[in-house]
Amino acid sequence: MYNAEAISDAGIPKVNYLTNGFTLKSWLLTKDHKRIAIMYLITISLFFMAGGLFASAIRLELLTPASDLLQTATYNRVFTAHGVLMIFFFLIPAIPAVLGNFLLPIMIGAKDLALPRVNLLSLYIYWIGGAFTIWALMQGGVDTGWTFYTPYSTTYSNTYVMAVGLGIFINGFSSILTGLNFIVTVHTMRAPGMTWFRLPLFVWAQYATSLVMILGTPVIAITVLLLAIERFAHVGIFDPSIGGDPILFQHMFWFYSHPAVYIMILPGMGVISELISNFSRKKIFGYEFIAFSSIAIAVFGFLVWGHHMFVSGQSIYAGMVFSFLTMVVAVPSAIKMFNWTATMYKGSVSYDTPMLYGIGFMGLFLIGGLTGLFLGAIGLVVHLTDTYFVVAHFHYVMVGGQVIAYLGGIHYWWPKMTGKMYSEFWGKISAMLVFIGFNLTFFPQFILGYMGMPRRYASYPEEFQVLNIFSTAGASVLGIGLVLPVIYLAQSLISGKPAGDNPWMLPGLEWRTSSPPPTENFEKPPVVTWEAYEFGEESGLDIEEAKRRTQPTASV
């Protein structure tokens, strides 16, 4: 059933999930995980663009040492808005809510997520939280930084702290529900024959991420609630002048926000496992090690929050323990890196756009991960913390890691999601512009950080200007690289070539249904008889037939 017909261009079913109803209602009240994913995709892209505009304003302001383009008060609101939008409304939901939502059920051979209505609810919660936050930003915004450190946020800032806080609070429930849904789905909805160790590593990564979402997100909700209680009722929780402890806030905030870093990067690692293996046509090297390293990262991620507080007055012995644990958490990331590299050995490596993103990820995440060691080495971090070194590091992990992986994933699964092929030429150009622009933007910031330039500065001493000019120049290249996909992906919807069900002849279940898939995902419920990442005949794919089709004579 998956053979010749599955790759036939002519075999597009009459009704797929996109053509199954055209009314607004058929979208807004859908229970189809794929439609929900598309609505997430559109919303998240809008948030990404908004966050990107704020980033452009930051880079333009930092072109000159003085605070001239933006007033200091505006600058403080702008970098806060950039952080809040990018972290809570783009990075955290991006891969789980868009790619995970669309693909997780298909990849395990299910008709939908286990709780389709809950899935729709989580989208609505995201919309409400997002709308609330946007409203608060338009009212005047908030100037506390995305970290909301007390007592500034509770007592001193007279901006819309609680409105934005409420937006984040609401949005948290969206994460929790998505995580819950994924866990239940992976446990209960796997197709016959889809054992745990046949799951694609993308699914393992989503599973690990979901664990962190469920366990971590309530803590930020509690923290925001305590913040509100202090702000409104003046109960001393974090403000020392009424008997609170500002360091308590930092503990609670980072107890969520450090694991949240793994919410942001783990799904990206899952995408990269797919890209590297599939575009090398090679079984992933050390499947179990990659799968369990995701779980290890999820667990250890809860034990390292104190490395954000090395200079905040915690005891030096607490600092050392957190430094030790931070070093330990480097190991599972290193394991992934080595396994991805080894996967390419003796493969058949193609240079299609998704693979370019995959290889780009490996380079950038390598730098992001290694500079994480700099920031875990406790004697060095005293000098580096709160400087641009930190800014560069987390952008290498968050943008170089998660955003690149997200873009790679979008390019990889775009033919499946839309049934259309984008321009491979422009895809490659954009992947390379993003890579080059990204490095130009953020590498100078490592040097700025070691020079001592503090973060969150609207104005800075003149000797830092040269490197800031490099950074802003790089940001414009990065910006072009990021705008291009919007254009050629949109264009592919109109005039793209039909992708076919399985353009790359890959064995994953998502490639064994039509493009775009029907509402119920599969014509017949699949039965899995092959291992993950098997590219030969035993996967049931008719490779010979596909090869014949690619011959010039057989082309349509």
Added chain:
Amino acid sequence: MQSTSWVPIFPDQASSFAWQVDMLYFYLIVISVAFTIPIVAAVFFFAIRYREREKFATPEEIHGSMVLEAGWSFLPFVVSMTIFLGGAIVYYNQYTPPEDAMQVYVVGKQWMWKVQHETGQREINELHVPVGRKVKLTMTTEDVLHDFSIPAFRTKADLVPGRYTYLWFEATKPGKYHLFCAEYCGLNHSGMGGWVYVMEQRDFDNWLEGNISGQTPVEQGRDLFENKLGCASCHAGGPQQRGAKLEGIYGKEVKLTGGGTVTANDEYIRNSILNPGAQVVEGFQPIMPTFKGQVTEEQLVSLVAYIKSLSGVQGTSTSAAPSNTAAAANSNSARRANTNSSANSNH
């Protein structure tokens, strides 16, 4: 202080532990390069050597290798432990103030640094220190979090409202260095900077002479204690004594009402002034009123300095201690000797 190269790469190295931080930095760069080059080389080599030669090829399967997995789990672990150890040693040096350090008090507020030397001189957004002397900063803030950061010294520490934090350094090179606030503190955060001037001892002494100020922190503290706040009416010795004896307590274990002990450090003294009922010394009634709202952070620093000085005078009767300190505070050099000796006995 200005770096001469076109693109400055390194800040000045101007404190006794700056080279240690730089060594750690170079060690990490070496490790990063040692990991990056083989991985990037392998990725490029594999990508070219094993590039796609035929559509939909089915390369031979390789499942993995226990030996390799064990190797590349063990190697990063060992390397990361060396980084941890190196980092822990440097950190211990950075964050353990030596006992013979010269004292400076720092109070942060939105958006300025208020500095006071133990000899009484006050500065705003500037800090003058002699070269080759260990300097310990005792810091707190009147409002939000701040962070006292001197990149050339490779150190920084947050200032936390409601508690004291400490920073120490020994400057090794005369010059003028950036002082930044590194913890976001609101509107004018990026303007909350200043300069640290490292001077030869002779120049520093001249600078001190040229900035004669009224009272040293200890003198201010005594003034507050005896006159302005009236602490002495209960805490001075004699038949009127209703409050705990303060002479000689600093750094000692104090027994509390209801069991338990606490070390009488800066933090405890500060808390006992602001929130006296929280930790009452055994044998005393919780009758002391709070001074919250009546004393500024700077006055608190002075009071703590004064109470510390009460423990620094050894071998005298408790009631004589205040006048002894007063006598000792008459000349600049004696002032320094006095507080130095108190610092010595405190730790």
